[in-house]
Amino acid sequence: MNNSAKNDYPPGLIRADDLEHLLKALGAGGFRIQAPVIRDQSIVIDEIKSAGELPAGWTDEQNRGHYRIKRRSDNAYFGYVVGPYSWKKFLFPPSTAILEAKRTGNGFQVSAAAETVSPTAFFGIRPCDLRALQILDRVLIGSEYRDPIYQKRREQILIVAVNCTEPGGNCFCTSMESGPGAAEGYDIVLTEMIDAGQHNFLAQAGTERGNLILQQVPSEKATSDALKSAAEAVQMAARKISKKIDTADIKEMLYANAEHPRWEDVAKQCLSCANCTLVCPTCFCANIDDYTDLTGETATRVRRWDSCFTLDHSYIHGGSIRSSVRARYRQWLTHKLAAWHDQFGSSGCVGCGRCITWCPSGIDITEEVAAIRSGTVKAKAI
Ligand code: SF4
Ligand code: SF4
Numbered sequence: 001m002n003n004s005a006k007n008d009y010p011p012g013l014i015r016a017d018d019l020e021h022l023l024k025a026l027g028a029g030g031f032r033i034q035a036p037v038i039r040d041q042s043i044v045i046d047e048i049k050s051a052g053e054l055p056a057g058w059t060d061e062q063n064r065g066h067y068r069i070k071r072r073s074d075n076a077y078f079g080y081v082v083g084p085y086s087w088k089k090f091l092f093p094p095s096t097a098i099l100e101a102k103r104t105g106n107g108f109q110v111s112a113a114a115e116t117v118s119p120t121a122f123f124g125i126r127p128c129d130l131r132a133l134q135i136l137d138r139v140l141i142g143s144e145y146r147d148p149i150y151q152k153r154r155e156q157i158l159i160v161a162v163n164c165t166e167p168g169g170n171c172f173c174t175s176m177e178s179g180p181g182a183a184e185g186y187d188i189v190l191t192e193m194i195d196a197g198q199h200n201f202l203a204q205a206g207t208e209r210g211n212l213i214l215q216q217v218p219s220e221k222a223t224s225d226a227l228k229s230a231a232e233a234v235q236m237a238a239r240k241i242s243k244k245i246d247t248a249d250i251k252e253m254l255y256a257n258a259e260h261p262r263w264e265d266v267a268k269q270c271l272s273c274a275n276c277t278l279v280c281p282t283c284f285c286a287n288i289d290d291y292t293d294l295t296g297e298t299a300t301r302v303r304r305w306d307s308c309f310t311l312d313h314s315y316i317h318g319g320s321i322r323s324s325v326r327a328r329y330r331q332w333l334t335h336k337l338a339a340w341h342d343q344f345g346s347s348g349c350v351g352c353g354r355c356i357t358w359c360p361s362g363i364d365i366t367e368e369v370a371a372i373r374s375g376t377v378k379a380k381a382i
Contacts, residue, residue, distance in 0.1 A: 009205035012219035013226050014190075016199035019051045019077065022160075022188075025216035026121045031158055034090060035123035036083070041069060043083040045090075054124070055080065062169040062353065065362035075199070078124060078192050081168035082352050086281035087122055087129055088136060091153045098149065098288075099301035113300070115149070121158045125186075127179035128171070128350040130161050132281035134185055138344050139284055149303075158209065161186040165193075165233040170353025172243040172366055178350040180237040188214060191230040202230040243353070243366050246373060250347075251338040253373055258330065262371045267326035269361045274307035276355035276363075277332065282348050285313065308332050333368060 014022065026033055027049070037046045038055045048054065060080040061068045072079045097113035125133075140147040141154065164171075164180035173179030182189045187210030191202040202222055205211035277283040287306040292299045306313050308331050314322040322328045340348035349365070356364045 009211045009214075011202055011204040011222040011227065012214060012217075013222045014201045014203050014217055014219045016075075016077065016192075016201065018218045019201065021217045022203075022213070023048070023051055023123070025213045026123070026158070026160075028216070029119075029158075029213060031119045031121040033121045033123050034087075036078075036080070038069065042067065043069060043080050044085045045083070045087065048123070051077070054078075059166075060168060062357045064170070064356055064364050065359055067357050074194050076192060076194055078162045078190075079166060081164060081166075081171060082126055082129060082354060084279050084354065084358055086279065086352075086354070087125055087133060088281055088284075090120065090122075091133075091136065091150050091157070092140065092147075092284060092286075095302055095304045096149055097300050098303050101299040101301075103297045108299075115152070117153050117156050119156045119158065121160055123160045124162050125159060126162060126164055126352075127182040128173045128176070128352040129281050130159065130182050130185050131173075131176070131178035131350045132352070133159075135282045135344070135346060135348065135350070136284065138346070139282075142344075158213075159186045159188070159206075160210075161189040163189060163191040163230075163234050164237050165191065167237050167241045168353060168357075170243060170356040170364075171241050172245060172351040172353060174238050174241050174351070175243075175245040175247060175366075176347060176349055176351035180241070181234040186210070191233060193226070193229055193233060195229065200226070202226055243351075243356075243364075245337075245349075245351070245366050245369050247337075247347070250369070251341050254334050254338040254369075257372050258334070260372050260375065262368065262375065263326045263330045265371075266329050266363060266368055267324065269363055270309075270325050270329050271361055272309045272325045272328060273360060274309040275358045275360065276365075277307040277309060278305065279354040279358045280336075281350065281352060281354070282336075283307070287313070308335070333365060336365075337369065 023033060033048050034045050035048045036043050036055055037053055043055050043060055054077050056077045057072050057075045058069050059072045061070060099110055100113050101108045101110045140150040161182040163182055186206045189204050193200050203214055205214050285306045285308055286303050289302045290299060309328050311320045314320045322331055336348040
């Protein structure tokens with residue numbers, strides 16, 4: 001991995017019409033390009049070959065339990081925020097074969113499942129999702145216990161980040177210090193600017209390989225006015241964000257409120273459907289399934305996403321230790337915002353707002369935290 005960013009590369013200005021050259025340079029560098037695209041009335045992430053496949057001229061409308069895409073009045077390439085997919089699906093796929101077993105005479109031969117990975121550019125990743133990748137790096141490959149599947153894939157990733165200049169209705173990255181501007185972890189970062197008939201990208205390399213890619217793209221030196229406009233656009237986005245979580249002493253506050261009546265209130269609305277964990281860019285719980293074919297000659301061990309909202313997830317010798325929805329919602333929120341600090345040294349939330357948008361009951365993590373904080377009661381620890 002070589003994603004540590006240095007900001008000593010000179011920023012350049014790329015005309016929107018020349019964005020295609022950036023994609024071509026990535027393709028010529030041997031990268032498959034995963035980027036935002038429109039599928040089934042949502043902006044998701046899929047492989048593209050040209051800039052024409054990006055959702056130019058589209059935006060998204062997000063609220064509690066609400067998502068719509070609609071036309072913009074301009075032709076912005078990145079005039080929307082994050083959709084239901086996060087980038088973790090490429091690095092920690094929903095379902096992955098990890099072992100294969102073949103019958104050999106009286107026994108079995110067991111081997112790691114074969115997997116081919118290829119260099120991939122994450123094109124258009126937003127600052128909150130970039131922070132989520134850093135969190136997953138810490139969790140999955142940041143200690144002596146490493147996930148080899150994640151690591152093999154992660155080593156092949158080049159990051160082209162895009163700063164946010166228009167927040168979505170459920171964004172609260174400013175509370176989690178993960179946006180709307182990307183601080184580090186990218187090879188290239190773009191800021192889209194549309195003003196007075198001009199449509200440009202401020203492009204900044206963060207690594208030498210990003211710099212080499214940008215050198216292949218027609219650009220001009222960024223003027224101080226262009227730098228100022230780009231910075232102002234990101235600052236403006238930060239000012240437009242209305243959702244927030246007060247993170248002061250949040251770990252202690254949540255630990256002290258394990259018996260707060262709000263957990264029971266939210267449990268009455270929560271369907272325990274697990275949508276929030278599936279869309280979350282940092283949730284990494286998984287389960288293991290073994291399958292045999294009908295002949296009994298081969299077996300495959302598969303890792304698949306699981307969720308702390310399922311009853312089975314906490315099944316230990318004869319029963320689930322979190323049998324109520326109240327206990328499962330409390331586990332999710334308290335792990336994400338409190339216990340994560342103890343385990344991994346940071347919050348597990350980046351403020352992307354996906355869990356709010358895609359919750360069929362419209363449950364809003366920011367409101368739940370505020371409600372618990374406002375009626376803080378002293379309670380026994382979890
Ligand atoms: S909080 Fe919402 S998305 Fe999450 S499990 Fe409950 S109903 Fe589903
Ligand atoms: S908990 Fe919700 S807002 Fe936080 S990172 Fe996960 S999906 Fe995004």
